[in-house]
């Protein structure tokens with residue numbers, strides 16, 4: 001395993017995870033790898049959680065400020081949250097333990113657009129980064145660091161941190177070297193990203209660091225802690241079916257090219273079902289400029305339906321993780337992994353004219369979307385990259401099942417209880433009931449289209465009743481609302497456990 005560390009300077013820093021974790025003290029800011037479980041530190045973060053537990057056992061405070069790429073892993077967010085050792089967290093969380101801490105008010109959470117984090121950290125908006133902990137597949141003789149299945153904000157952590165810890169994980173195929181593309185420039189005002197096609201390469205394949213800052217190199221051999229997807233259900237298949245029909249219709253009328261613009265696809269069950277539908281659909285030579293690369297896209301690369309993918313991270317099932325390690329030579333030719341300020345860059349998304357497909361928690365009748373807060377106040381995950389893509393895409397699509405929690409919640413409500421995506425950033429809305437094409441519709445027309453096509457029949461009469469009364473008792477006729485009633489559905493759920501009357 002030592003063979004993965006070719007640089008003699010850095011080989012001399014090899015040590016155990018406990019020694020590395022001992023470099024971190026209470027109150028420090030950590031910049032860590034991790035974008036989904038891919039690339040998150042494992043051994044050092046577990047050792048750090050152990051340190052926190054011991055300190056707490058002695059009655060001493062111990063917590064860190066944690067910055068990552070996006071969500072991370074049970075070995076980072078999970079282990080530290082269990083010990084209540086995260087005082088501040090940015091920019092995304094998908095871990096249930098940490099979600100509990102945030103919703104209990106114990107961890108301060110800054111939910112931010114993923115493309116914004118690195119340039120803002122470099123600008124000094126969030127203070128200094130004390131320690132970087134990143135995962136590598138190898139360290140070359142020239143000191144170049146080969147990343148693993150995500151890059152996240154690692155370039156910025158390596159540039160900004162005073163101390164650097166590298167976990168070299170020999171579980172990953174060495175053939176991954178060459179897949180990454182690391183942009184050495186900036187994405188602040190005055191700079192331009194020279195990407196014109198999804199597979200353009202604009203940087204180096206390795207990360208660089210001042211070797212004097214590297215205080216520990218820890219050897220590991222461990223797969224990412226991936227979760228398996230749920231079986232695709234009928235609802236997800238129906239959503240995918242409505243979308244495919246829409247794309248066939250748009251290409252037939254010449255509004256979209258036959259190969260479709262570059263696709264961005266969010267995470268989860270519905271997104272995977274959409275990719276499965278593309279696998280069987282009529283479109284060929286597809287490309288993706290996306291954030292997360294899931295099983296479905298890899299299947300299309302293998303079948304030849306998809307030609308090229310640019311992404312920030314792999315987020316795959318346990319089975320796919322094994323397959324892709326064996327398949328790395330092939331995948332490397334078709335995939336460009338980028339740091340997230342490039343993979344999610346709105347400038348590039350606008351230039352390429354992407355189709356953004358993201359999942360939501362709820363939408364209102366006018367097309368505003370809540371992706372993050374249940375009943376307005378409980379965070380689920382975070383905005384992630386959905387805003388980076390939705391605002392700048394040629395077409396922005398939001399999808400969800402029409403009801404949640406066994407039908408006690410309607411995903412279509414009079415007014416969203418929290419807004420992540422304003423109606424101007426939502427052109428197409430899809431549920432298993434159908435698809436609403438909102439392009440060119442006024443607010444009142446959007447409301448009719450969303451209720452007719454997307455709402456569940458159980459909730460349609462209630463929504464129509466709300467809209468009709470709002471239109472007749474209106475204060476304003478553009479976007480009619482009954483202000484005293486607009487959030488009453490959420491209030492009723494909180495009080496009774498159901499939005500139904």
Ligand code: 0RQ
Nearest residue numbers: 266267268358359360361362371374381383384385386404
């Ligand atoms: O709760 O876990 O308690 O059962 O939300 O919902 O249906 O399992 O769907 O996993 O696809 O997540 C929007 C959260 C959907 C996700 C969201 C409850 C539901 C369940 C999860 P349980 P599902 P998914 C780029 C794109 C924002 C980031 C983003 C997300 C849980 O897609 O985080 O788009 N998106 N990134 O029961 C109350 C409702 C609900 C509801 C769902 N209306 N009311 N609860 N739930 N709808 C990728 C990245 O940035 C990484």
